[in-house]
Amino acid sequence: MKDKAIFLDRDGVINLDKGYVHKIEDLEYEKNSILGLQSLSKLGYKIIIMTNQSGVGRGIFEEKLFHYFTRHLIRELQEKGVKIERKYYYCLHHPDAGCSCRKPKPLMLQMAANDFNLDLSQCYFIGDRGTDIEFGKNCGCKTIMVMTGKQELKETKEKPDYVAQDLLDAAQYITQNDKN
Numbered sequence: 607m608k609d610k611a612i613f614l615d616r617d618g619v620i621n622l623d624k625g626y627v628h629k630i631e632d633l634e635y636e637k638n639s640i641l642g643l644q645s646l647s648k649l650g651y652k653i654i655i656m657t658n659q660s661g662v663g664r665g666i667f668e669e670k671l672f673h674y675f676t677r678h679l680i681r682e683l684q685e686k687g688v689k690i691e692r693k694y695y696y697c698l699h700h701p702d703a704g705c706s707c708r709k710p711k712p713l714m715l716q717m718a719a720n721d722f723n724l725d726l727s728q729c730y731f732i733g734d735r736g737t738d739i740e741f742g743k744n745c746g747c748k749t750i751m752v753m754t755g756k757q758e759l760k761e762t763k764e765k766p767d768y769v770a771q772d773l774l775d776a777a778q779y780i781t782q783n784d785k786n
Contacts, residue, residue: 615657639773
C-alpha cells in the first residue's frame with residue numbers, strides 16, 4: 607500500500623518570505639503555520655518541504671546556507687511537535703537555467719513519490735504561488751493555495767482545489783476532507 611504526503615512550499619507558507627531567506631536570524635513563521643503544521647502532523651501524512659531557491663543560482667547566497675537554514679527550520683518545527691520529514695526537495699537554479707527540477711516541472715514530486723512510495727493522487731501540495739498549484743496539478747496532487755506569502759494565483763491557468771487563509775485553515779480543510 608502506498609503512503610500519502612502533504613508537500614509544502616517553504617517561504618511564504620511556513621516562514622515569512624522576506625526575499626531570498628537564508629539566515630537563521632531572519633526566520634519568522636507565517637501566521638498560524640506552526641498550529642497548522644501541528645494539526646497536519648496528527649493526520650498520518652508525511653510532511654515534506656519542496657522549494658525553489660533561486661538565490662543560490664543568482665549568486666545571492668551559497669548552497670550551504672540554504673541547507674543550514676532549512677535543517678534548522680525542520681529541527682525547530684520538530685521540537686514544536688511537527689512530524690516533518692528531514693528529507694526535503696529543492697531547486698537551486700536560476701529561473702532562466704532551463705533545469706528539469708524547478709517547480710512547476712514535476713521532477714521533485716516524482717522523486718519524492720519514488721523515495722517515499724507515495725500515491726500522488728492521495729497527496730496535497732500547499733503553496734502561495736500559481737506555480738505551486740500548477741506543480742501539484744502536474745502530478746495529480748490535490749492543491750491548496752494559502753493567502754500568506756506571495757499569493758500569486760494569477761500567474762497560472764490552474765485553480766487550486768481550495769484557497770486557505772493560512773496553514774491552519776488548510777489543515778482544517780484537509781482534516782474535513784481526509785478519507786484515510
